[in-house]
Amino acid sequence: MMSGNHHIRIEGVSKAYGSFVALKGIDLSIAKGEFFSLLGPSGCGKTSLLKILGGFEAPSAGDVIIAGTRVNDVPPYRRNTNMVFQSYALFPHLDVYANIGYGLKRRKASEAEKRATIEGLIDLMQLKGLENRNVEKLSGGQKQRVALARALALKPEVLLLDEPLGALDKKLRDEMQKELRAIQQRVGITFVFVTHDQEEAMALSDRVAVLFDGRIAQVDTPRNLYNRPKSVDVAQFIGTINLFDGVLRSATGGRTTVESPDFGTISVAEPAPSTASGRLRMAVRPEQVAIEAAGAAAAPGRIAGEGTVTALSFRGDRSYVELALKTSGAPLSVVVPNVSSSQVRSLDVGTTAGFSFAAEDLLLLE
Incomplete structure (x- = not known):
């Protein structure tokens, strides 16, 4: 246009x-x-x-x-x-x-x-x-x-x-x-x-x-x-997003390596924000996160973790799962289409759930 x-x-x-x-x-x-x-x-x-x-x-x-x-x-x-x-x-x-x-x-x-x-x-x-x-x-x-x-x-x-x-x-x-x-x-x-x-x-x-x-x-x-x-x-104003803290370790050749208390060392095919110096924020949308079996290993190209279920909400065509991350206690929102929510139906508040998301979906923000 x-x-x-x-x-x-x-x-x-x-x-x-x-x-x-x-x-x-x-x-x-x-x-x-x-x-x-x-x-x-x-x-x-x-x-x-x-x-x-x-x-x-x-x-x-x-x-x-x-x-x-x-x-x-x-x-x-x-x-x-x-x-x-x-x-x-x-x-x-x-x-x-x-x-x-x-x-x-x-x-x-x-x-x-x-x-x-x-x-x-x-x-x-x-x-x-x-x-x-x-x-x-x-x-x-x-x-x-x-x-x-x-x-x-x-x-x-x-x-x-x-x-x-x-x-x-x-x-x-x-x-x-x-x-x-x-x-x-x-x-x-x-x-x-x-x-x-x-x-x-x-x-x-x-x-x-x-x-x-x-x-x-x-x-x-x-x-x-x-x-x-x-x-x-902008990320928080446009829709819902999960935010995590990270420490910038290196940024070369269009790739950025970040140390995260929740996910360890992560390498992302994305340049670091221009204002980043040391600390930065990482983000992923709730619908890009999948619920997994607790303890499941991360598939290639995916970042995995575990959390405690703090809330469950059924919204007709989709379900909302709120987790507290096992390591830092940081909140994580997950949106799951109900056509594929068998994992969600087995969850209860207070239980442990696994989750994963594609490394390429992780955003690095100012």
């Missing part, structure tokens, strides 16, 4: 509210037609950055460039962007048709243009038959479709979405995620999406920027963020 076609460039953007600095030197490029998400915990600066893109806030420093034009001083109504809010912000006294066409009416579009645009969006958003219904009588998902249609009616180059699915229940939210991604692919507009929900960002996005404390920790595809996080913070 990123092929030098930078539709949006954010260069050295900072934002201060009095003594509080919400954004600290953000540099970011977003490609035309990309579904790009800003992900992070509450207070990390993602909504401030979205408002700066939309012109609702001015940067304290740095530049915002959209389609080659610096827009720092351009007000929202003169930017070719539009925004969708979590609260929908629909007009309660208007019906679906009038809500979608509100911006076109303000722009004094011709009746023929208004009709063609609104009817096209009603079809796109699957709102046929609801044109004359008051928006207060719509479901949450229908209201969200109307809000999207109203934002798209003005044909923005960039659509900014501030946690637009946050008010929906889980089932409807999952359905709207699929619809939102399909709509974005059909219209081909650049979407910049703010969320604190990791699964939502992973499901929707071409790329994701993870923010902590006003800074970007990593920008990457969802797959790389999950499989190749660059720091402990």
Whole structure:
């Protein structure tokens, strides 16, 4: 998706509210037609950055460039962007048709243009038959479709979405995620999406920027963020991960040797983190760990150990096993698909279980 076609460039953007600095030197490029998400915990600066893109806030420093034009001083109504809010912000006294066409009416579009645009969006958003219904009588998902249609009616180059699915229940939210991604692919507009929900960002996005404390920790595809996080913070925020302490012994030729109190000497085909000096963190995802018979020897290419079962949890299609490692007492989470959980069914809290994982799945983190 990123092929030098930078539709949006954010260069050295900072934002201060009095003594509080919400954004600290953000540099970011977003490609035309990309579904790009800003992900992070509450207070990390993602909504401030979205408002700066939309012109609702001015940067304290740095530049915002959209389609080659610096827009720092351009007000929202003169930017070719539009925004969708979590609260929908629909007009309660208007019906679906009038809500979608509100911006076109303000722009004094011709009746023929208004009709063609609104009817096209009603079809796109699957709102046929609801044109004359008051928006207060719509479901949450229908209201969200109307809000999207109203934002798209003005044909923005960039659509900014501030946690637009946050008010929906889980089932409807999952359905709207699929619809939102399909709509974005059909219209081909650049979407910049703010969320604190990791699964939502992973499901929707071409790329994701993870923010902590006003800074970007990593920008990457969802797959790389999950499989190749660059720091402990990112690894812990994206999904669940097991962390272990290690001591760096050597790093040569793309291989790193680490001494672990839990696993002994480990050689990993991965360079050491650039900041590593002595101590580092090792990590493995719970689903990459297999439950084994206690005392079983490690197969070639795998790292093995034992632990005491501290918790068992059945979740339908999978089971969660929590262990305390035999050597250090460090916690280890294991996720086991229930189609292959015969080993799990024989476990009880307080018993000893073996486990193993592939050496190539071990991550070395800053």
